[in-house]
Amino acid sequence: MDNNSGKGGSTHASWTSAMSSFMLKHLANLVAGGTRTSSGFKAVHLNACARAVNERFNSTLTGEQIKNHLKTWQRKFTKINRLRKVSAAGWDEKNFIITLDDEHYNGYIEDHKADDDYFNKPLAYYGEMLTIFRSTMATGKYAKDSSSVLGTEDVQTKNDEEENDGPATTDDRAEASSASKPKKARTQEIEDDGLIGAFTSVGDKLASAN
Structure with a gap:
């Protein structure tokens, strides 16, 4: 009990x-x-x-x-x-x-x-x-x-x-913020490149078929 x-x-x-x-x-x-x-x-x-x-x-x-x-x-x-x-x-x-x-x-x-x-x-x-x-x-x-x-x-x-390692300092937050932005931009670039590559590949295949 x-x-x-x-x-x-x-x-x-x-x-x-x-x-x-x-x-x-x-x-x-x-x-x-x-x-x-x-x-x-x-x-x-x-x-x-x-x-x-x-x-x-x-x-x-x-x-x-x-x-x-x-x-x-x-x-x-x-x-x-x-x-x-x-x-x-x-x-x-x-x-x-x-x-x-x-x-x-x-x-x-x-x-x-x-x-x-x-x-x-x-x-x-x-x-x-x-x-x-x-x-x-x-x-x-x-x-x-x-x-x-x-x-x-x-x-x-x-x-x-x-x-918990303790509260984040102002410097910690600034560093985390600045570090995350390029990563997001880089991820977007990779995704864009992948889409462009996919469209190009499809276009090449269609051209070959013709």
């Missing part, structure tokens, strides 16, 4: 796997039905989810507790996608499994025993997490607004901070 303190620490909820599953599926269905995730779930969505869970499991959850528990799964989702980048790791898209052969698995787990549950076995509720937090993978960035619920606007883990 997972205990979450409510607002002000006055209450807390005990979560079972079945309750977590129900919550994630409920919220994933909201997203699939068109609810936007870029601005997070509104209080009305969280409260509705709490009522649905309460009715199903005879519990007394609040929308704030749903929000807190969702953050727990958000952190798991962030960790899963970080572990997918472990050296030699593969990804079974159909079954949501991070794969490692015995040699790499044994070497990695020797130093990271807490990550054992994330390798070579189906990741529970990854499909629902992907639906809810998918924009996390697209941006790789997290805002620091503590009022937000979803991956693009909430938690930034220590590991993610370590992978």
Whole structure:
């Protein structure tokens, strides 16, 4: 079970796997039905989810507790996608499994025993997490607004901070900008040359046929 303190620490909820599953599926269905995730779930969505869970499991959850528990799964989702980048790791898209052969698995787990549950076995509720937090993978960035619920606007883990080399300086941005323009122009030149060559080849063949 997972205990979450409510607002002000006055209450807390005990979560079972079945309750977590129900919550994630409920919220994933909201997203699939068109609810936007870029601005997070509104209080009305969280409260509705709490009522649905309460009715199903005879519990007394609040929308704030749903929000807190969702953050727990958000952190798991962030960790899963970080572990997918472990050296030699593969990804079974159909079954949501991070794969490692015995040699790499044994070497990695020797130093990271807490990550054992994330390798070579189906990741529970990854499909629902992907639906809810998918924009996390697209941006790789997290805002620091503590009022937000979803991956693009909430938690930034220590590991993610370590992978970031720091904010770009003005010089960095200027250099990146100046470097990208010639590349784009060069790509366009290559594409134009290719089209011209293709048209010329077709013209030659037609001339030969005549």
